[in-house]
Amino acid sequence: xxxxxxxxxxxxxxxxxxxxxxxxxxxxxxxxxxxxxxxxxxxxxxxxxxxxxxxxxxxxxxxxxxxxxxxxxxxxxxxxxxxxxxxxxxxxxxxxxxxxxxxxxxxxxxxxxxxxxxxxxxxxxxxxxxxxxxxxxxxxxxxxxxxxxxxxxxxxxxxxxxxxxxxxxxxxxxxxxxxxxxxxxxxxxxxxxxxxxxxxxxxxxxxxxxxxxxxxxxxxxxxxxxxxxxxxxxxxxxxxxxxxxx
Amino acid sequence: xxxxxxxxxxxxxxxxxxxxxxxxxxxxxxxxxxxxxxxxxxxxxxxxxxxxxxxxxxxxxxxxxxxxxxxxxxxxxxxxxxxxxxxxxxxxxxxxxxxxxxxxxxxxxxxxxxxxxxxxxxxxxxxxxxxxxxxxxxxxxxxxxxxxxxxxxxxxxxxxxxxxxxxxxxxxxxxxxxxxxxxxxxxxxxxxxxxxxxxxxxxxxxxxxxxxxxxxxxxxxxxxxxxxxxxxxxxxxxxxxxxxxxxxxxxxxxxxxxxxxxxxxxxxxxxxxxxxxxxxxxxxxxxxxxxxxxxx
Numbered sequence: 393x394x395x396x397x398x399x400x401x402x403x404x405x406x407x408x409x410x411x412x413x414x415x416x417x418x419x420x421x422x423x424x425x426x427x428x429x430x431x432x433x434x435x436x437x438x439x440x441x442x443x444x445x446x447x448x449x450x451x452x453x454x455x456x457x458x459x460x461x462x463x464x465x466x467x468x469x470x471x472x473x474x475x476x477x478x479x480x481x482x483x484x485x486x487x488x489x490x491x492x493x494x495x496x497x498x499x500x501x502x503x504x505x506x507x508x509x510x511x512x513x514x515x516x517x518x519x520x521x522x523x524x525x526x527x528x529x530x531x532x533x534x535x536x537x538x539x540x541x542x543x544x545x546x547x548x549x550x551x552x553x554x555x556x557x558x559x560x561x562x563x564x565x566x567x568x569x570x571x572x573x574x575x576x577x578x579x580x581x582x583x584x585x586x587x588x589x590x591x592x593x594x595x596x597x598x599x600x601x602x603x604x605x606x607x608x609x610x611x612x613x614x615x616x617x618x619x620x621x622x623x624x625x626x627x628x629x630x631x632x633x634x635x636x637x638x
Numbered sequence: 639x640x641x642x643x644x645x646x647x648x649x650x651x652x653x654x655x656x657x658x659x660x661x662x663x664x665x666x667x668x669x670x671x672x673x674x675x676x677x678x679x680x681x682x683x684x685x686x687x688x689x690x691x692x693x694x695x696x697x698x699x700x701x702x703x704x705x706x707x708x709x710x711x712x713x714x715x716x717x718x719x720x721x722x723x724x725x726x727x728x729x730x731x732x733x734x735x736x737x738x739x740x741x742x743x744x745x746x747x748x749x750x751x752x753x754x755x756x757x758x759x760x761x762x763x764x765x766x767x768x769x770x771x772x773x774x775x776x777x778x779x780x781x782x783x784x785x786x787x788x789x790x791x792x793x794x795x796x797x798x799x800x801x802x803x804x805x806x807x808x809x810x811x812x813x814x815x816x817x818x819x820x821x822x823x824x825x826x827x828x829x830x831x832x833x834x835x836x837x838x839x840x841x842x843x844x845x846x847x848x849x850x851x852x853x854x855x856x857x858x859x860x861x862x863x864x865x866x867x868x869x870x871x872x873x874x875x876x877x878x879x880x881x882x883x884x885x886x887x888x889x890x891x892x893x894x895x896x897x898x899x900x901x902x903x904x905x906x907x908x909x910x911x912x913x914x915x916x917x918x919x920x921x922x923x924x925x926x927x928x929x930x931x932x933x934x
Contacts, residue, residue: 473790483785487803497789528884
């Protein structure tokens with residue numbers, strides 16, 4: 393077992409009278425690549441957003457190295473800089489170039505100087521294959537390229553965990569590949585990742601652990617071989633059979 | 639035709655006699671309009687930002703109360719100054735100050751008139767800009783805020799680095815509107831004897847009764863000022879948008895054609911060579927640093 397980074401305990405989230413997450417428990421160890429799969433509306437994205445405190449959990453605890461970050465009066469900024477997030481809709485800063493997007497967090501949050509920030513931004517942009525585009529504005533590049541820049545921006549903060557919220561769902565099929573390639577390379581290097589995805593092949597082949605969510609609860613979890621090869625619950629079987637035939 | 643020639647002659651006559659006066663009026667108008675627009679934008683920016691500070695039920699009660707009070711004050715300010723004529727506000731402030739202080743404090747002399755004019759026009763512009771800025775801020779995609787929050791920026795950092803630069807770009811046309819309105823509407827400041835462009839018209843026609851030729855000069859003068867203002871603002875917008883093109887430093891190695899992506903450990907139906915490579919990838923994925931979950 394690797395070192396435990398995150399532990400989610402009894403997490404619940406309601407929007408009005410609609411209970412989206414019910415009593416979620418799970419842990420993230422160093423080096424894990426956890427895929428969260430499930431139908432739309434099953435609470436996958438909300439879970440991820442709660443972990444990054446973009447949504448405030450209604451109840452429950454999120455322990456980061458043993459310290460609860462979900463309580464009152466805790467400044468979430470420092471914690472968020474250690475937990476990177478990649479969004480479905482990219483959310484690159486439209487007023488900055490590709491390079492500036494990857495530098496601004498390092499300069500403003502990590503207080504690095506411009507040279508150091510530029511160097512590490514270039515390293516990560518190189519890694520995702522976006523080094524040629526450093527001077528482009530987000531509106532001038534394609535969706536797949538935007539997502540790669542968003543990954544570089546998250547990596548440039550040197551996070552301990554990277555959260556991916558359906559990173560390929562807003563992309564044309566031909567652009568999905570370039571983003572998955574980058575994610576797979578990260579997984580191979582040992583990055584700790586939490587991926588909400590509809591890419592079953594990615595979940596099966598790259599992740600170390602698969603979580604199947606259904607109606608706000610974790611319905612089944614295990615290794616990809618267990619969940620995909622021998623699902624125990626009827627809901628999981630039904631869900632997976634839809635992809636098998638596709 | 640005759641009439642036009644006559645008008646031209648009259649205008650030249652007027653300009654020969656009062657050219658310097660008209661020009662000094664133009665200078666005063668431009669200075670007042672520009673200074674008041676700048677100050678008004680600063681007031682509007684401050685109000686707009688104060689109005690969009692988010693608060694949630696999790697926040698401290700004191701913070702919530704304070705924000706609510708601030709919002710109420712800004713709201714009253716906007717409604718009062720947007721809802722009354724500027725010419726009245728000028729009278730109200732210019733004569734109100736000595737009235738309430740029994741004449742001890744007053745806008746005295748030329749500098750007093752300048753001060754009162756700048757205050758009135760700025761406050762007015764600020765009231766309109768407050769709403770424009772608020773609109774500019776809430777029109778920015780919430781995803782921008784989330785993106786900034788997700789890399790650990792505080793609310794202030796998010797505002798100054800991400801939201802405001804985009805919001806200000808979006809409200810530049812609105813700032814232009816206000817500048818042009820101010821160039822024209824400062825003409826009501828004659829009520830507190832501020833000698834701008836239109837005040838000179840009133841003075842000059844009072845002397846010689848040449849209403850129409852003087853009005854023609856005024857029309858041309860105002861139109862020239864506003865046209866130059868719109869041109870300059872367009873230029874500013876263009877500069878803020880930056881270049882439309884960018885240079886590639888090299889080609890992008892990861893872009894691929896549709897359908898050519900393959901998972902390294904399974905390969906594509908087309909390549910036979912990759913069996914060994916696939917096994918290797920599978921091994922390397924399994925033996926990654928620190929992860930043991932796969933074997934559990």
